[in-house]
Amino acid sequence: MSSSLRFEYQVSGEDFTLAGEASSDIKNKLKQMGVDPTAVRKVAIAMYEGEINMVIHGGGGEISVEILPDRIIMELVDHGPGIADIDLAMQEGYSTAPDQIRSLGFGAGMGLPNMKKYSDEMNIFSAVGEGTRVHMVVNF
Amino acid sequence: MSNKFHHSVYLQEELCRGCINCIKRCPTKAIRVQNGKAHIIKEFCIDCGECIRHCPHHAKLARRDHLDKLSGYEYTVALPAPSLYCQFNNLTDVNIVLTALLRIGFDDVFEVSAAAELVSEESRRYVNNHPERWPIISTACPTVERLIRVRFPNLIEHLLPLLPPVEVAARLARQRAVERTGLPPEKIGIFFLSPCPSKVAFMKSPLGIDKSGLDGVMAIKDIYQILLSHMKEAEQDTQNLSISGKIGVGWGMAGGEAAGMILDSYLAADGIENVIQVLEDLEDEKFTSNLQFIELNACHAGCVGGVLNVENPFLAKAKLKQLNRYMPVSLQHRSDYPAFDRNLLYFTEEITYEPVYNLGNNLAESMENLKTVEALMKKFPGLDCGSCGAPTCRALAEDIVRGFAKEDDCIYLLRDYYHRLQKSQLLKEEENET
Known part of the structure; x- marks a missing residue:
């Protein structure tokens, strides 16, 4: 049976406190579907990291999520400055976050590495000046 | 195990007016009004007592025991909760309360705060020895434990065993x-004098062990008056019965348990909505600091905020602080119990996830049901008015896919339907006239 559920979210680039609403909503839906808790946790962490990045670096954007019986596909798109060197950005501890963000406890340079760690498949498409698109898959 | 979802909280039907106060206040959305009466969904209820606190008609009650139960035993022991001590005005010595307990019919007293000091000592050891499980979450509040069991499967491994x-x-x-x-x-009857209904639920279906050692749970507010009337005499002839100090008595208020841990980094949250927020954030790994321990109390201000107490929770907390200022730090130590058995303190059974919120019996069914829920959400007004008897539009949509409710329970959809019917009726009449 081919069945899927789609959800779209707008992520504000202004309000820090709203980051995490989309991942929290998806988390609760997956729990209600009876998805294995380990997979739910992976999705919640990977997606939250992505949302935070969209707020800190991307100035907000859109998330679309597709839930399939055996996996979840997350597509996070922002219209920010883009990433100049993706390999460098993927290194643990590398961060371009400004000081005021670091003082809030963010900007440790673990966002992208954690997204890779907690997803089963991850691809970044980005060019300077054109924004960033992150594609993640977590298998159930 | 006996009934996994045994509860203390229940409804006295004749008092229930079918209003929406309880359904809106229930933190786990466990109550529905159907046919004019509130019904508790037993799998969702965590015995927090919020509905008891907020029901304007006092129709929500806590099942509990009363003093007449003492006659069923040859020897009885009262276990006073630390929060009992701060229900009185100008109390300077907890021994007055303990002596009065003997005067109202108990043969002996054993302070819960004394046992709390042993738990504190062992918790310290456990937390230090298990950094791989940090942050370790307190298991003192049965409501929090039950909440985690049904809603936070990924946090079960963090529970202090x-x-x-x-x-x-x-x-x-x-x-x-x-x-x-x-x-x-x-032949010995052991009775807890409790600030909250969740301990009754714990006694009937405890988590972490097969069977509780309690024989009964009485409400502090039920014994308050009779106790008060014996305290004057007890003051004249006070026996030295207290065997606990600051650390044990401190467990009665929010932050007390965590303070007794003597750790570098901990968090203490109280109030069920705050507890849920902390657990959600913890589950998503939003906490960047390396916390060692998390103390969670379902009630505001901690156990002093339990719904079976008498005194205002915050005043009670202030009194408790005053009272324990001059107490010795701790009077109970594991080394005083040479024949100390590990099983006296530790879980002997695992706590397992109970996925009560699942929308279907399997993933495919749940997915189809979630689709239907989302489609219904587009139809509903999104006012969360509660008129249908469910606390939110989403709860109604979920009830519908579970088969407990129907679409026209929503009065807005019913109104639209009525208008459409009226319109088509008018059209028909017009047609007939021409």
Whole structure:
């Protein structure tokens, strides 16, 4: 049976406190579907990291999520400055976050590495000046 | 195990007016009004007591025991919760309360705060020895434990596998009573004087162990008056019965348990909505600091905020602080119990996830049902008015896919339907006229 559920979210680039609403909503839906808790946790962490990045670096954007019986596909798109060197950005501890963000406890340079760690498949498409698109898959 | 979802909270039907106060206040959305009466969905209820607190008609009650139950035993022991001590005005010595307990019919007292000191000591050891499980979450509040069991499967491994002080107290009290009287254990009645209904639920279906050592749970507010009337005499002839100090008594208020841990980094949250927020954030790994321990109390201000108390929770907390200022730090130590058995303090059964919120019996079914829920959400007005008897539009949509409700329970959809019907009726009449 081919069945899927789609959800779209707008992520504000202004309000820090709203980051995490989309991942929290998806988390609760997956729990209600009876998805294995380990997979739910992976999705919640990977997606939250992505949302935070969209707020800190991307100035907000859109998330679309597709839930399939055996996996979840997350597509996070922002219209920010883009990433100049993706390999460098993927290194643990590398961060371009400004000081005021670091003082809030963010900007440790673990966002992208954690997204890779907690997803089963991850691809970044980005060019300077054109924004960033992150594609993640977590298998159930 | 007996009934996994045994509850203390229940409805006195004749008092229920079918209003929406309880359904809106329930933190786990466990109540529905159907046919004019509130019904508790037992799998969702975590015995927090919020509905008891907020029902304007006092129709929500807590099942509990009363003093007449003492006659069923040859020897009885009262286990006072630390929060009992701060229900009175100008109390300077907890021994007055303990002596008064003997005067109202108990043969002995064993302070829960004494057992709490042993739990504190063992918790310290456990947390230090298990950094891989940090942050470790307190298991003293049965409501929090039950909440995690049904909603936060990924946090179960963080639960402190130690019994709550009341259970340890029940076991120690029975041992001591057997030694003192020579009676067989079953002739001894162990009664907790409780600030909240969740301890009744714990006694009937405890988590982490097979069977509780408690024989009954009484409400602090039920024994308050009779206790008060005996305290004057007790003041004249006070017996030295207290065996606990600051650390144990401190467990009665928010932050007390965590303070007794003497750790570098901990968090203490109180109030069920705050507890849920902390657990959500913890599950998503939003906490960047390396916390060692998390204390969570379902009630505001901690156990002093329990719904079976008498005093205002914040005043009670202030009194408790005053009272324990001059107490010794701790009077109970594990080394005082040479024959100390690990099983006295530790869980002997695992806590397992109970996925009560699942929308279907399997993933495919749940997915189809979730689709239907989302489609219904587009139809509903999104006012969360509660008129249908469910606390939110989403709860109604979920009830519909579970088969407990129907679409026209929503009065807005019903109104639209009525308008459409009226319109088509008018059209028909017009047609007939022409």
